[in-house]
Amino acid sequence: MLIATVYAFVRWVVAPEDARFGAMLAWGVGIAVIAMLQIVVAVLVDLRLDPRLPYACLLLPLYPLAYWTINALAALTAQTPGLLRGPRDRRVVWDLPRSDT
Secondary structure, rough: HHHHHHHHHHHHHHHHHHHHHHHHHHHHHHHHHHHHHHHHHHHHOOOOOOOOHHHOOOOOOOOHHHHHHHHHHHHHHHHHHHHHHOOOOOOOOOOOOOOOO
């Protein structure tokens, strides 16, 4: 993924007319605009029931940040011991007890 991103960026810098990112960016902007319109309509509908709702919307960008941070920390804590330990001396085998039937 990193190689593809770097390749696309370099190609965009060298020859922007060949990159053809316009359609992809237009779709992304369109989806973002529709999502924002949905949020605005939802807030306007619920504003009568909860007048402090717009203040809660200020915290919306923090949710993905917290989600990605927790996932990154979980991945680091799960993988670090295995990476530091190095390769195992023997393979891990899952042994299932079989019954005679």
